[in-house]
Amino acid sequence: MTTGVEGSTRWPAITKDVAAFPVQPNLLDYGAARRDFSWDQARQELAGLPGGRGLNIAYEAVDRHVAEGHGGKEALRFVKADGGTRSLSYVDLAGQTSRFAAVLKNLGVGRGERVFSLLGRSPELYVAVLGTFRNGSVFCPLFSAFGPEPVRQRLHLGAGRVLVTTKALYRKKVAPVRDSLPELRYVLLVDAGGNPEPGTLDLAELLAQAPQQGHAPPGHDIADTQPEDMALLHFTSGTTGAPKGAIHVHDAVAAHYATGRFALDLHPDDVYWCTADPGWVTGTSYGIIAPLVHGVTAIVDEEELDADRWYRILAQQHVTVWYTAPTALRMLMKAGAERAAGHDLSALRFIASVGEPLNPEAVVWGQDVLGLPVHDNWWQTETGGIMIANYPAMDIRPGSMGRPLPGIEAALVARDADGKPVVKDGQAVLVTEPDAMGELALRPGWPSMFRGYLNEEERYRRCFAGGWYLTGDLAKRDGDGYFWFVGRGDDVIKSSGHLIGPFEVESCLMEHPAVAEAGVIGVPDPVAGEVVKAFVELKPGHQPTEDLQLEIIGFARKRLGAAVAPRLLDFTSTLPKTRSGKILRRLLKSRELGLPEGDTSTLESPAGPAVALQDRP
Ligand code: ATP
Ligand code: MG
Numbered sequence: 001m002t003t004g005v006e007g008s009t010r011w012p013a014i015t016k017d018v019a020a021f022p023v024q025p026n027l028l029d030y031g032a033a034r035r036d037f038s039w040d041q042a043r044q045e046l047a048g049l050p051g052g053r054g055l056n057i058a059y060e061a062v063d064r065h066v067a068e069g070h071g072g073k074e075a076l077r078f079v080k081a082d083g084g085t086r087s088l089s090y091v092d093l094a095g096q097t098s099r100f101a102a103v104l105k106n107l108g109v110g111r112g113e114r115v116f117s118l119l120g121r122s123p124e125l126y127v128a129v130l131g132t133f134r135n136g137s138v139f140c141p142l143f144s145a146f147g148p149e150p151v152r153q154r155l156h157l158g159a160g161r162v163l164v165t166t167k168a169l170y171r172k173k174v175a176p177v178r179d180s181l182p183e184l185r186y187v188l189l190v191d192a193g194g195n196p197e198p199g200t201l202d203l204a205e206l207l208a209q210a211p212q213q214g215h216a217p218p219g220h221d222i223a224d225t226q227p228e229d230m231a232l233l234h235f236t237s238g239t240t241g242a243p244k245g246a247i248h249v250h251d252a253v254a255a256h257y258a259t260g261r262f263a264l265d266l267h268p269d270d271v272y273w274c275t276a277d278p279g280w281v282t283g284t285s286y287g288i289i290a291p292l293v294h295g296v297t298a299i300v301d302e303e304e305l306d307a308d309r310w311y312r313i314l315a316q317q318h319v320t321v322w323y324t325a326p327t328a329l330r331m332l333m334k335a336g337a338e339r340a341a342g343h344d345l346s347a348l349r350f351i352a353s354v355g356e357p358l359n360p361e362a363v364v365w366g367q368d369v370l371g372l373p374v375h376d377n378w379w380q381t382e383t384g385g386i387m388i389a390n391y392p393a394m395d396i397r398p399g400s401m402g403r404p405l406p407g408i409e410a411a412l413v414a415r416d417a418d419g420k421p422v423v424k425d426g427q428a429v430l431v432t433e434p435d436a437m438g439e440l441a442l443r444p445g446w447p448s449m450f451r452g453y454l455n456e457e458e459r460y461r462r463c464f465a466g467g468w469y470l471t472g473d474l475a476k477r478d479g480d481g482y483f484w485f486v487g488r489g490d491d492v493i494k495s496s497g498h499l500i501g502p503f504e505v506e507s508c509l510m511e512h513p514a515v516a517e518a519g520v521i522g523v524p525d526p527v528a529g530e531v532v533k534a535f536v537e538l539k540p541g542h543q544p545t546e547d548l549q550l551e552i553i554g555f556a557r558k559r560l561g562a563a564v565a566p567r568l569l570d571f572t573s574t575l576p577k578t579r580s581g582k583i584l585r586r587l588l589k590s591r592e593l594g595l596p597e598g599d600t601s602t603l604e605s606p607a608g609p610a611v612a613l614q615d616r617p
Contacts, residue, residue: 010559011360011398014373018393022349025392026261030403033262037406039447042258043227043251046293050217053224057231057253058097058133061292063218065090071218074297076126077271079313081303088123090295093130095212096123098221100131102210103203107186109162111136111223112230116160118151118169120144121277121300124190124203128164129278129288133231133250136223137162140233140245143279143579143602144169150601152177157245158233158454159183166191170200227251227447233454234281236381237580238602240472240490245454246281246381253289255385255448260290262405263377263389264321265350273299273313274323280580281381282354285448286323290385296321307335311343318347325355327581329362329374334516334539337369345370350392352377356582357485359507360398376401378485380471382463384448388483399507400482401475407446412438412477413468419489421465428466434479437486437499441468474501491585493522495530498563502585505556505566509534512555514542519575520566521589534566535588537575544571544611571611579604 018028027033047064048055065071071091078086088096104115115132117139119125125141132139140158142151151173155163160183165174167189174187178199192202225231231250235243260266264286272291276282291298299317303309305328314322332339351366351374358376366374377389378401388410390402404410412431414422421439422429431438444464453460463470474486486492486501493500502520509518517537522530536552538544549569556565576584579602590597 011364014363014367014396014398016393016395021393023265023267026265026267027391027406028393030391030394033406034404037258039254039258039407039445042254042407043447046254046257049222049224050219055227055250055253056133056136056222056225057250057289058130059219059222060253060257061289062090062093062097062130063222065295066094066218070295073295075292076123076298076300077317078121078123078300078302079317083309083312083316085317086123088126090292093127093292094218096127097131097134099207099210099212100127101134101221101223103188103206104132104135104137104162106206106210107162109135109137109186111225112138113161114138114140114158114233115162115164116140116142116155116158117278118142118144118146118163118165118173119190120166121302122190124164125278126288126300129284133225134222136225136229138230138233140235141278141284142235143277145579145604146173146279146601148173148177152180153601154235154243154245155181155184162186162188164188164190164203167197170197175199225250228451230451232284234284234381237280237578237582238599239578239582239584240488240586242599243602244381244456244459246384246450247452247454248384248448249451252285252384252448253293255446256285256290257293258407259386259389259405260286260294262391263386264290264323264352265392266291266294266296266321268295270294270296270320271299271318271347272296272321272323273301273317273319275301275305275310275328276323276325276355276580281384282323282325282580285385305331307332307339311340311345314345314348315343320347321350321352322348323352323354325581326353326358326362327356327577329353329358329365330510330517332369333362333365336540337365340369348372351375352389354379354386355580357401357503357507358399359503359510361507361510363396363398373398378402378483382450382469382471383442383446384450385446387442387446397478397482400478400484402483403481404483409443410483411441411443411468412436412475413441413465413470414438421468421470423466426466428468435476437474437476439489440471440473440475440483442471443467444469488585491521493520493530493532495522495525495532496528496563500532500564505532505534505560505564508556508559509536509552509566511559512552514538514548515552517575517583519583519585519588521585521592523568523589523592525567531567532565533568533570533592535570535572535575537572538611543614546613549613571613573611577604578602
């Protein structure tokens, strides 16, 4: 059997010298932190609503800082298309979110009712999220790039009562389906300019009518939500099928706080940039809640991914902590190291990545080009926060997701021949030998754990077996407790008795100098059961020739062995991806096999056409 661990031995660990850190990392002694930490301790470090009224994320993220005398500090800095910025301080946020909450209240929108957004990363979005928490209502952010059907689907599933959006997005994506959304009472337009569309309201006008805070003490008007009250509804990325609506509660903020400290190493002086859109969970948990709870200044880029722009933001905004994703890093790698040259990245002290397996190549590229290695971490919409990470002061094993956070118990559950978890006497059977594969599982009980899939009780129940939450991902753990991602349960390839994780093969392909990105699937084969097929996107300047095709297959064979290396390889202009930047292998597969495509509501880039070989007769 092949393993991600074996694959990674080509990459030496990146050893950390703690004494050389510019800022003392929050987690220096991993063993001690795991031993001494408890979630109750994290909860105690939160402020709680004044007068012991309960717990509300908005108070922890905003008003607490005002109450503690830091209201003037810059909370959010938005970088506009032209590179200019506009900022909101913590006290600005308190005032604006309070007014937004008052608007909801005036409209009769109550506790637990769902407020959706369909907005780009503008200040209005951030105010709406926190203002909704303040009112005790539940927020559900949607990607502004979703088409009318995904928008309708989610608004309907989540019984959205309010939608905050723009005039143009409303016209294009909501107006055509409005009749089929009877639960949707109010559509608030952020840019109505005094002239709202029929059936909508002018948010600016409503805000102007809302009462001003005056000299009331911070947080006095925040709904007295309790830790188990629902705060967020987050749809998953839809990588494996139809997106699920994961329910999160106010208690989650204890996890955002602790993980922001341990895994992202946030300190109050940081200028922190999370590149994720709040349309998926990273953009909310770590683009809004964690940084604000830590009182840092968070950068929000209002524009889309672009290599030059991103280097400029890192340099000009003096970003110290950067949280991004493999797809973005691969894009920067593809653009070429020379693009980074000339940008002063000396403020940067920590880089982390999430969302997909991070190829070892990208970890090392960070070290070479940005001057810092990239720290992979792993979690899901369901877990609400980071579960496994390469910590700042920990030696990085390129290709590994790292080790479980303090307060998190992770294990590998054995699977039977049908891929079902093995349970004996009510307890899951765990895989304990080093480097053996099992389904990654977590012991339930951390604060940001999802409390259910909305309206899908049975699907939620199926996520648990023998005392564990099953993640659907396959992984291995080495002798030192580092976890290694193998693949999603559904993506793993069975070939001649070998179980092959697509990640290992993709990472190997990326080590070839001509390869920018790769997606790997299994295709049926009468002899082997399945054989590995790779779809490869080339870096600029490389031509898709038959020679190159053979060379890349040979390259992979030398490193992975004939049993694991791709037997088939096609060049493609783009790989199909979700809006959160994940390669949609199931789509590569259904297209390859001529099967129905399934749910494609989160598809961002449709697969580009296959690129014909240039020297084929
Ligand atoms: P769906 O559940 O709808 O199929 P999804 O699983 O892609 O979509 P998310 O919750 O956004 O939705 O993503 C979580 C998944 O992303 C994880 O289960 C894992 O498969 C993958 N993932 C996230 N981070 C990492 C990482 N560091 N290494 C490997 N895989 C990762
Ligand atoms: Mg998932």
